[in-house]
Structure formats: C-alpha cells, structure tokens
Amino acid sequence: MILDWLQNMGKSSLNFFRKIGQFSLFLFHLLSGLNYLFFRPRLLIKEIYSVGVLSLLIIIFSGLFVGMVLSLLGYVTLVDFGAEGSLGVLVSLSLVRELGPVLTALLFSGRAGSALTAEIGLMKATEQLASMEMMAVDPMKRIIAPRFIAGIFSLPILTAIFILVGIYSSFLVGSLWLGVDEGSFWSQMQSKVEFQHDLVNGFIKSFVFGIVVTGIAVFQGYTATPTSAGVSEATTRSVVHSALAILGLDFILTSIMFGL
C-alpha cells in the first residue's frame, strides 16, 4: 500500500524531470537551427501572417472593450473622491503594466498557440514530419523554428496595438460619455507613465510571454501522441500550460519590476 504510493510518487516526479529535460533538449535543438531562417526569410513571413496578422482582429476588439470597461469601472470609484481626472493614469498604468501583456498573451495562446500545436501535431500524426526527415530536411529548422520566431516577433506587436486601442477607447468613453476633462486625462497620464519604468518593462514582459507561449505550443505539438485523441489532448495541454505559465510568470516579473 505505502510502497504503491511511494512508487507512484517516484514515477510522477521522474516523469516531471524527464519532461523538463525533453523540453530543454527541444529548445536547444530549436535554437541551434535558427540560422537557417536567415537564408529562408519567406518561411518566417508566411508564419507571421498566420500567427500575427490573423490574430489582429480579436486583439483590436478585445482592446476596445477592455479599455471601455476599465474606464467605466475606474470612473465609478474615482468620482467618489473627486479624482476622476486620474482616470487616464489608472487606465494607462493598468494596461501598460499588466492587462496589456497578460491579456494579449492569453488571447494569443488561445488564438495562435492552439493552432500551432494542432498543426504540428497533425503533421506528426500524418507522418509529414517523418517524411521530411526521409528527404534530409530537418523539420525542426523548416517547420518549428519559423513558427517559434514568428510567435516571439508577433506578440509584442500585438501587445502594443492592444494597449494603444485600449487607451484610446477608454479616452472616448471617459471624455464623451462620462465627461472627464480631456486635458487632465492626458496630462496626468503623461506625468505618471514613464517610458523606461513602465513601457519598456511591459514590453519585456510581453517578449518573455511570447517565448513561453510559442515554446509550449510548438513543444506540445512536436511531442504529441500521433493519434487524433493525442492531438486533441496536446492542444488542450498547450492552452492550459500556457495560461498557467503566463499568470505565474506575470506574478514573478511584476514583483521584480514593480514591487518595492
């Protein structure tokens, strides 16, 4: 009884370490094949189109609504203290520091990460990856690397667009609907939001999330069990693991960047 329990525990911890080792080897293999992309930049452009450009619509709409909701929510609280001029500060700081990078990464893992996992997993299930190896084409260089780099490149761009759309939509709701003074909205925002401390740190976050989300997505696809059930399981795991990794990493990064 106790032996069984111990055996189970040992098995699961060994499994855990094997997964970590597998992931590190995968990442190492991936990074060592990156120079291939310098000779084939078109592979990258195609992937940026499917990963980045096609995610644009959901990012713009989410930014729009998140900004408007933040504006309404902040106004109700701030107006009690006569501080509704600080609405711009509230909205811009929360978007630039937290909501922009985190929400964009979560949406991105749902929109693009799951698609990457399913695509690569199906390629494996239908033995396209194996046949590439037969033709002496390394699928790591040809298939995985362009998708990985495209994800890392696209996520910060999407984050910037998300934050910008969010701030402008909250400005529209704030000034046109709620009657917040236009001048104090922008001037207080500009005096409180710092380029290096807030914007640059926000983009560092988004860059880290890009590595994590696309790394998990392509890894889950590449190691998926090559059956239809295996691919669906890998897609689910890709989204769940990315979401947990984003939120956990966000706490660590925030405490390093903005904690006292």
Next chain:
Amino acid sequence: MRLSKKTEIMVGIFVLLGAISVILLALNVSNLSNFSAEKTYQIKAYFDNIGGLRTRAKVSMSGVKIGRVSHITYHPERGQAEVTLTLNPKFKLSTDTQASIYTAGLLGEQYISLEPGAEDDVLTTGNIITLTQSAMVLEEIIGKVMVNLTSK
C-alpha cells in the same frame, strides 16, 4: 517558395501598425516627450526627516515640475537622509536655494518644492542644498499640541 503578394503586404502593414503603436505610446502616453532623453544634473539635499517621500517623486519650483527624486539613502555620519535630485539643466538654481518636502493635497503624495535664492552662483552636479526643511509628520504635530495642552 512563392508567397502571394497579399500575404506580404499584410505582414508589412502589421509590422508598420506595431511600429506606429509603439511610437504613439512613447510620445502620447509616457513622459518621453518631457525630458528623459535630455541631459540632467544631480544635486544632493540632506533632510532630518523625509516622511513618506519616495524615489521618482516630483521636484518642483514655484509649482512647475523641473525634475525627480532619483535616489534616497541614509547618511550615517550626518545622521540625516540623503536625497539625490535629478534636474533638467534648463533650470539653474542659485546656491542658497531652499528645499522643502510638501504634501500634494491633504492625503496626496509627497514632493520636494524648491524656493529660489538670491545668490549669483549656480548649483552643479554633486553640489549640496544646505537650506532644507523636513517633511511635516502628523504624529509630531499632534505630539506638540498635546504637550502644549497638558502644560497649561
């Protein structure tokens, strides 16, 4: 590999949108347009008590923002708090400038207010403001009032 022209154009637009967003965020939302890229100079001021002053607090002259508090530490030999002010070189301060710590509003954040002096010499990097006035701490004032009341 052939890519359709539309794909390439869309990727170009995407990258351009990203660049425009970053530039707009930097110029419109953050304070980059103020003076973070310009040269600055640092002077020091020693206070008996800085209250709740934090780094990156505002430094103002007649209410106009001219810089920020960049560093706060305790100076053991003087037994005082050492506050480093990073200022915009557009504004020259005379050597007998007075620095005080005030509170914005009743419950607002604390900032440093500078009052101009009459001397012709100006402060440069590394110089020290000698005339300082500490932060007003509510407990001290209450303590003084209590002493006055009980001594009667």
